[in-house]
Amino acid sequence: MERYTIHWFRRDLRYAGNLALASNIQQYAGRVLGIFFIDPETLKRSDFSFNRFGFLLKTLMALKVELKSLGGDLLVLSVSPEVGFRLLHKKLSSAGLPVPEEVTFSGDYEPFALERDRQVTDLLQKGLGIRVRSERDHLLIEPGELLQKKGTPYRVYGPFAKKWFLRLHSEEIRTRLEKQKDGLRYLAGCLRERSQEPHFRLTWKQLFRGKNVGLVDELDRFIQGNSRKLSVPLPPAGSKAAYQTLDEFGKSGIEDYAGARDFPAVAGTSRLSIYLKNGSLTVPQVILFLELEKERFSSSGSRSRFLKELVWREFYYHILFHYPHVEHEAFNQKFRNIAWRNREKWFSAWKDGRTGYPIVDAGMRELRETGWMHNRVRMIVASFLTKDLQIDWRWGERYFMQQLLDGDLAANNGGWQWAASTGCDPQPYFRIFNPELQSRKFDPQGAYIRRFLPELAGLSDRQIHAPDDRSRPAAYPKRLVEHSEQRFSSLLLYEGYRNGARK
Numbered sequence: 001m002e003r004y005t006i007h008w009f010r011r012d013l014r015y016a017g018n019l020a021l022a023s024n025i026q027q028y029a030g031r032v033l034g035i036f037f038i039d040p041e042t043l044k045r046s047d048f049s050f051n052r053f054g055f056l057l058k059t060l061m062a063l064k065v066e067l068k069s070l071g072g073d074l075l076v077l078s079v080s081p082e083v084g085f086r087l088l089h090k091k092l093s094s095a096g097l098p099v100p101e102e103v104t105f106s107g108d109y110e111p112f113a114l115e116r117d118r119q120v121t122d123l124l125q126k127g128l129g130i131r132v133r134s135e136r137d138h139l140l141i142e143p144g145e146l147l148q149k150k151g152t153p154y155r156v157y158g159p160f161a162k163k164w165f166l167r168l169h170s171e172e173i174r175t176r177l178e179k180q181k182d183g184l185r186y187l188a189g190c191l192r193e194r195s196q197e198p199h200f201r202l203t204w205k206q207l208f209r210g211k212n213v214g215l216v217d218e219l220d221r222f223i224q225g226n227s228r229k230l231s232v233p234l235p236p237a238g239s240k241a242a243y244q245t246l247d248e249f250g251k252s253g254i255e256d257y258a259g260a261r262d263f264p265a266v267a268g269t270s271r272l273s274i275y276l277k278n279g280s281l282t283v284p285q286v287i288l289f290l291e292l293e294k295e296r297f298s299s300s301g302s303r304s305r306f307l308k309e310l311v312w313r314e315f316y317y318h319i320l321f322h323y324p325h326v327e328h329e330a331f332n333q334k335f336r337n338i339a340w341r342n343r344e345k346w347f348s349a350w351k352d353g354r355t356g357y358p359i360v361d362a363g364m365r366e367l368r369e370t371g372w373m374h375n376r377v378r379m380i381v382a383s384f385l386t387k388d389l390q391i392d393w394r395w396g397e398r399y400f401m402q403q404l405l406d407g408d409l410a411a412n413n414g415g416w417q418w419a420a421s422t423g424c425d426p427q428p429y430f431r432i433f434n435p436e437l438q439s440r441k442f443d444p445q446g447a448y449i450r451r452f453l454p455e456l457a458g459l460s461d462r463q464i465h466a467p468d469d470r471s472r473p474a475a476y477p478k479r480l481v482e483h484s485e486q487r488f489s490s491l492l493l494y495e496g497y498r499n500g501a502r503k
């Protein structure tokens with residue numbers, strides 16, 4: 001039997017521009033098999049979401065179909081990676097079938113993933129005698145590659161982003177981006193329905209040679225079981241859908257991005273986050289496709305503005321990597337023991353979109369009805385929960401993860417700590433959003449509010465942001481709290497911790 005290799009997919013769910021996969025195909029003449037493990041433990045997490053899991057399954061199915069069309073294959077097993085690789089090795093060996101020469105995977109940077117990868121690498125290399133290789137993937141610049149002069153990690157976005165842009169213009173990064181050319185060309189071909197040559201020369205069935213090895217693909221079973229639990233419509237999945245979204249944004253979105261991105265009633269953002277989450281597409285691919293590699297930090301144009309958002313994504317990954325404690329507690333030590341009010345009733349009202357603040361309620365209903373929320377509104381509702389209701393940001397963070405299709409530890413944690421002023425952020429006191437003013441500024445005609453709060457549709461453009469007792473329909477609740485009072489008490493609360501009077 002000829003040698004072969006396995007690519008362990010995790011959050012790099014694509015064929016195009018998957019560097020580890022591409023090098024395997026070359027080195028093993030197409031004899032590469034794909035595997036994905038659904039770890040039962042992850043399904044028990046308190047921030048688990050049936051909707052996001054549904055989108056992951058849909059993405060896996062799109063990947064499987066794509067790999068098959070290229071002569072390859074994907075096996076989805078319902079075990080942890082450690083158990084899965086052991087099992088695979090045992091089953092293949094006892095059936096007299098060859099084991100893979102090598103296992104490859106793409107880099108992942110969350111604390112849990114880093115630990116998992118260390119353990120699995122150890123098992124494969126030392127326990128099972130299989131070589132392991134990993135490649136960079138969804139970040140353009142990895143943690144550790146961008147440090148301050150003294151060699152310490154950045155703690156503030158501005159200086160990080162400036163340095164990131166400088167590095168973007170280096171020869172090294174240009175070469176990195178160039179490597180994505182073939183993948184983008186392939187995706188452009190897919191969009192034009194151009195048939196693709198087979199790239200793979202091995203399937204699991206061929207490997208098993210008709211023997212009953214006892215490894216059953218579980219993807220269909222998961223899809224069927226989970227479909228009954230979905231509460232939002234799932235967008236098209238997979239790298240072709242991602243590329244199509246990118247293509248449309250490139251044609252009709254990016255040039256107006258700076259002006260449109262803050263208005264939730266307008267489709268002014270890329271909607272790429274769900275695809276970046278599972279690696280149907282990566283930041284390097286987006287940069288190359290949109291030709292952002294020459295953008296400058298100092299520019300205020302739409303293209304530079306968009307790139308700066310991608311840099312926020314990279315920044316939060318660097319933060320999570322260098323300061324893994326942020327997953328569980330405040331980045332800033334001073335704010336670790338804030339005496340949050342944590343009223344369950346208020347939390348429920350916030351989740352249900354019944355706070356009496358229309359922009360907050362519209363956002364929370366958008367989240368529940370669609371699994372997505374506009375970034376401006378994410379900031380408003382997060383500020384409202386932490387500053388107006390004085391509820392622990394971790395409650396909001398977990399609820400977002402339970403609802404968001406693009407829920408991603410680094411960006412979500414970063415966004416929540418930013419809004420709660422507990423994060424890597426030098427000036428927290430200016431970040432108490434006034435929901436009514438935000439609403440008047442960013443949804444001036446109330447079009448967004450009307451879309452998600454039909455009970456307020458009949459109110460005038462002036463009234464809709466803050467219905468008073470006369471204009472408020474009976475079905476819509478009174479304000480839960482008064483912003484001006486809560487703002488004041490929030491400032492007092494934070495000030496005590498900031499100056500060390502409270503610890």
Ligand SMILES: Cc1cc2nc3c(=O)[nH]c(=O)nc-3n(C[C@H](O)[C@H](O)[C@H](O)COP(=O)(O)OP(=O)(O)OC[C@H]3O[C@@H](n4cnc5c(N)ncnc54)[C@H](O)[C@@H]3O)c2cc1C
Nearest residue numbers: 269270271272273309310312313375378407408411412415
């Ligand atoms: C409280 C809070 C929670 C958030 N939770 C998540 C989350 O779980 N997952 C997630 O991907 N984003 C999160 N964000 C960031 C941002 O809201 C979303 O990335 C964005 O709304 C996705 O829509 P888009 O792809 O159309 O964005 P665009 O405006 O088109 O931006 C392009 C890409 O840049 C990245 N990006 C944009 N803004 C940010 C940001 N502030 N932080 C990090 N990356 C950013 C995303 O990858 C996004 O897809 C959160 C923000 C806040 C304030």
